[in-house]
Amino acid sequence: MKKVAVSLVFILFLLLLFGNVNAQTNLKNTYNKIERKLSEDKNYLDTYSIMFQANAVKLEGLQNIPRINDRPPFNFNPAETHSYEVVFMKENSEFDSTTVLQVKETIDKAASTGDFFGTSSSESSKEVNIVLTFQDVEELYFNHPEVYAALFKLSEFLVQNNEPVKLLGIKVDEQVNKSKGISSKNNQDFLNFQTVNSNHHYPKVVLEAQKKARRSRGQVQETVATDYKIDASFGDVSFFYKDLDLGYSTISGEINMGAKVLNVHPWQAMSITAGIRSLVTISAASQNLLEDFIIDARLMGRAKMNTSSLVGSLPFVFVTKPKLNVGSGIVLDLSASRAYGLPFVNFYLATGATKAFTPSVKFVDRKGENVAYFTPQQWESSMSFYWNTSEDMTLRFRLDVGAANYNVQKINYSTGGSINQVFNKIQPALTLYLNFAPKNNDFFGSSFRLFDNQLTIKFWLKLIEFSSLHSFRFETSYISVPFMRAVREWEPEEGSSYFSIRYRYGF
């Protein structure tokens, strides 16, 4: 009986002893995990540090600070070459006050030894040691609370007088994710689009993201101002001179060989359009392009030009001989930024005489009659909606939703030249634009337009840019044959395409 009792006592003793050892091991493991995390996790530690020199602060109660593992007590070194850094965690959901985690010591060896060559001290000549590890600090907290209190007081004092350094590696403010990108509430998207796509000059607006980057790197915005601005391609040319900047408005000139509403390529339209374009800002006291009401207006004249035979010779236009003549007249093309919260609106009108017209192209139709078709009037009205896939505005979208119309007159020379309107229909017009502009630099653009049962696809790609002044783009476009309806007599029987090189100077 006595033996049994002794055995039980012994077993109980071992169990209690083992339990204690187990708890100690557990504690040690947790310390190791934290020490490891503090030393290796460079991204996610939500901690702060604050630097000080021992000779600049009062170190009451912080002499001979005990340390674990038989290391000698620690004393702050007041020498100029020694600086210290308290690493701490601010109050959070678990702790109501600051928690000190570590104290690091940096020794500037170059300063202490005196650099022979007189060069400044560098990072490589600095030695960083953790003088009070996390476990040291925790031991102070539990076993020497008065020393920990002094350390805590020191860190509180430092924080009151200096801004601590955030040790969080991830840039949470710059990595804010939104589910569907953004759409600007002012003229930003409109200006971004026009700057990249318009053949006339638009002031370049610096994006917020770029402003931040420049500020952080201490950079100044680069501006290259030129007296002239030229945009020229195989199908159009525009020109601006600095004296035509009137402050509230800029005026530039343009000549082009296309016809906006119609599903035709430049030169295929058999007309030439020339005139002026004015960018007007209606401002309050001071001009602010991002907020002001902006009108982009073109007033132009259009004249017929027989390019029917030339089209076959031009190496950059791939079309059959055009059959639709475009009438002479005037052209008004307006785009306006948001007014009273309405979307961006666009309006285009080209109109001329409906009877007095001598066509460039006549042909014999399916009935064997000698006929000509011409379109004296086109208009289009649309609303533009803009959005971006992210705040960086690298992928930019624009969708134009509206209606367009053109009419077609038929002159039948077999019946004495009688003129009859054979087509006049208002139809929906939808155009989707997509721009790729990394860091606000124009690089790639495309558009997809659906009108009159035909799809027009356009692409451009920047080829080269030098001196921030000269740039070249390659452009191409394709117009499909009509789908889900029959081909009309004035329309080509097959799809057509066109390419061009665009040169931009001063944009």
Next chain:
Amino acid sequence: MKKFSLLLLSLVFFQNGFSQEADSVTTANLKKIYNSLEYNTMAFNDLKEQWIINDPVFIREIYNRFVVRNAFRVNDKKVTREFVQQKTDDIYNGHILIEVRKRYYDDEIEFFAFIPEDQINQPEPKYVFDPVIDGFYLKEILNDKIYDKVRTRDYYFDNLTKTDYDVKTGYYFDLNLNLLDPDIMYWNTTSNARNKYLLSLFGKWGDDRIMQPGWYANEYIFGSKVTYFSNISNNQKNYTYSVSLGTNAPASKPFIGTVPAKPLYVSGKSLYVKISGDFMKYIDESLTDFDLSVETKYTFVDNLKTLDYGKKPAKFDFYSNKTYFVLEVMKRNLFNLFDFGQFEAGGGIASADIHHLQYDPAAVKITDLQGSKSLFDKFSHFAFVDFGVDRTGGLIQHNLHTLIGYNVQGGFGYFGVKMKVMLNDTFGMDIRYFNTYGVDKKKYDPWRYDSFLVFSPIIRINY
């Protein structure tokens, strides 16, 4: 001896008691610090990359690292060899997999746990051992090479990452491009910072309830619409009321099958009005989610002249609908149908007139071939029920409905399905198919088809 034993035991017990209590306080405090060190991204837990490792060989490789490092813990305590052996048998049988989750802003692992197969997708799964919640500690157990292999997912795994956010409604602009019923919301305002008035352009091609679906209607209605939300909502169906005013224009069919001998044409300029809303709650507060709508088209300018129809070479008969009226009520959110969507059901009545006309190029005016009939006699009446499920939010949204109706004068019934499915509320498809039943051939309108298939792609841009 006895006294000595008791004394020794008491000393050890008290010393241990105090020591263990102190240690447990210290451990608890340390755990709090350990858990607070990282930048808290709790709000993104459901969006973080997460997956289940189900590669049996790789699971053994990892498991073995834990065995060798003696790293298994249950409630922070080391586990017995027997327990590990028992779980190893489960590993042999492939009953234990590994759940892994990455941090939100970088590539490190923040959660790693051995999980029994039957606990996957449970609301509060019971893990085999304590999960490892620190990638750097996990790296210590596994070593750098295996840890990187876990991160790069170069093995068999099941991806559990949520691919997208829930869809939210924006009130800046909303472009719902659907050929059958487009809606372009381009302007909004508020009168008290909680409500919203939305102004939009709308279109409407055909009407299912009077059996003129989409393309078969030969007419497109378009106009302007005001929608009022008394409280802004993420569900666009939660509007308070909506008023639409529009007019009509002729439309051609995109895909033409066999055209009936006597087609349906537009014969005038019409006014279209629709008023809908959750009005019944004003009768009784319990009557919520009832969508009541009244809709009518009335032709106020008749195309009576032959020239109004253009120059045609020969005489022909045709039909035309000048007026229609639809009254419908739909109860939404009746119940959740197996998480497939909210069940909704409704019904209504409709009336539409049909005019039998004749075009004669030699005549100045169009002839009404049923001139002897009174206007009322030209109307035929419909009754219909409409039910289905609607799901909003999430990655996929859908609205699947069945419509069954009967035309009293026309002597036919019709039924069909309407399916609208959207991905991320951005891209989708609207497909509708209708068929007739119990057709009385003598009464059946010659301009009607026997079955109808209409569809349209949908693109929705909402900010």
